[in-house]
Structure formats: C-alpha cells, structure tokens
Amino acid sequence: MPQTRTAPTPDHTTTTTAPTPVELSLEERLTLVNAAMTLRLDEAAVAYEVNTAHIPTEPVDLGNIVTVPLTPTLQPPPHPHPTPVAALLQRAHHRLVTDGWCSGTLLDAEGARCLYGAIRAEARGDQSLExxxxxxxxxxxxxxxxxxxxxxxxxxxxxxxxxxxRMLDQAAGLADARGL
Incomplete structure (x- = not known):
C-alpha cells in the first residue's frame, strides 16, 4: 500500500513586523552624517591618489615666490643693517621693491632699475661702497x-x-654676517 504523508500543521503562526523607527537626536544624526562623510572623503582621497599617480610633478621652490605686504609701504625697512655694505644692499633691495625691477638697462622709462642700477643709485656716488x-x-x-x-x-x-x-636680499644678510 502506498504511503501517504500528512503535512505538518503549524503549532503557532509567526508574523514579522517592521521595527518601529526610533527618533534620533540632533547630535546622533550629526554623528551619523559625519561618519558617512568621513567615509566618502576617505574613498575620494584614495580615488584621487589612484587617478593622479601617473602625473609627473615638480616641487615648487618657495624662494621664487615674492611676498609683499597687504598694504604697500614706501618707508625703508624698520631695522636697517648696521654695517654700511649690508645697509646699501638692503636699501637697493627696497628700491627694487618700491620702484620695480628691469633688465637690459640701468633705469627704464617707468623708473624701474636693474640690480646694478639700484646699488649704484643707493651708493650715492661712493664708488668704494658701490x-x-x-x-x-x-x-x-x-x-x-x-x-x-x-x-x-x-x-x-x-x-x-x-x-x-632674492639674491640681493641674501647678499645683504651675507654682508651683515661678514660685518661689512
């Protein structure tokens, strides 16, 4: 005789209900957003490094960047070097900052000077100092x-x-260190 099976009858029924949402405080929401943003920023940083690894770069020489005060001043520096040659080079540097730098001539039409022209002007006829x-x-x-x-x-x-x-400024420091 063929065997027959009977389907088991459940003893109890299980119903699943969705968890009730919990209201988060502002601090908790900010913490969650901060964590999500940190994760996204970390992923973006890795992607940037991967995407730009093949680009050759050259280091920037910060000495080539001339910085000027936010408000222009036409006064000489407050603490001039005490030695005559250092003071001359410092004044020549200040003249180039205020009047401008040029090449190919001692003095151009706008009043800008070359290194030699600035030193000559600041030496005021003293050829030994110059x-x-x-x-x-x-x-x-x-x-x-x-x-x-x-x-x-x-x-x-x-x-x-x-x-x-920059070289003129370094020369002023060198002259001061030498006591000239």
Whole structure:
C-alpha cells in the first residue's frame, strides 16, 4: 500500500513586523552624517591618489615666490643693517621693491632699475661702497649659480625680478654676517 504523508500543521503562526523607527537626536544624526562623510572623503582621497599617480610633478621652490605686504609701504625697512655694505644692499633691495625691477638697462622709462642700477643709485656716488656691495652680491650669486660672470649678466638672464631680488636680499644678510 502506498504511503501517504500528512503535512505538518503549524503549532503557532509567526508574523514579522517592521521595527518601529526610533527618533534620533540632533547630535546622533550629526554623528551619523559625519561618519558617512568621513567615509566618502576617505574613498575620494584614495580615488584621487589612484587617478593622479601617473602625473609627473615638480616641487615648487618657495624662494621664487615674492611676498609683499597687504598694504604697500614706501618707508625703508624698520631695522636697517648696521654695517654700511649690508645697509646699501638692503636699501637697493627696497628700491627694487618700491620702484620695480628691469633688465637690459640701468633705469627704464617707468623708473624701474636693474640690480646694478639700484646699488649704484643707493651708493650715492661712493664708488668704494658701490664696488664692495657688488662684490658681496657676486659672492651671494656664485653660492647658488656657478656660471655667472657679472651682476648685469646675472640680472639680464631673468624674465622677472624674483630671483635677482632674492639674491640681493641674501647678499645683504651675507654682508651683515661678514660685518661689512
């Protein structure tokens, strides 16, 4: 005789009900949003690193960036160097900052000067002071640039005055350190 099965009858019925939503406080919602945003920012940072890993980059020389005060001043720096050559180089640097830098001529039509022109103007006819200032400037230049033969040649090799003015400022510090 064939065997027959009887379907089991459930003893009790189970019903599933959705959990009732819990009201979150503002702090709890902000914490959840903060966690979600942190996760998204971390994923974006990894994606950025992956997407830009093949792009070659060159480091930026922050010394080439000339910073100026937010409000222009035409006064000389408050603490001039106490030594004559250092003070001369500092005044020449200030003149380039205020009047402008040029290349190819001592003084252009707008009043801008080259390195040599600024030193000459600030030496006020004292040829000994002028030549000592140019010597210190050449020493400062040759510390970083080997193939320079003159201050005017160095000045005219640049498209803008950032490096020449930086070298003039470094020369003032060098002259002060040497007590000149």
């Amino acid at each position: 030549s000592r200032g140019l010597e210190v400037l050449m020493d400062a230049i040759r510390r970083q640039f080997d193939d320079v033969d003159s201050v005017p040649g160095f000045n005219d090799a640049w498209n803008n005055g950032h490096i020449p003015m």
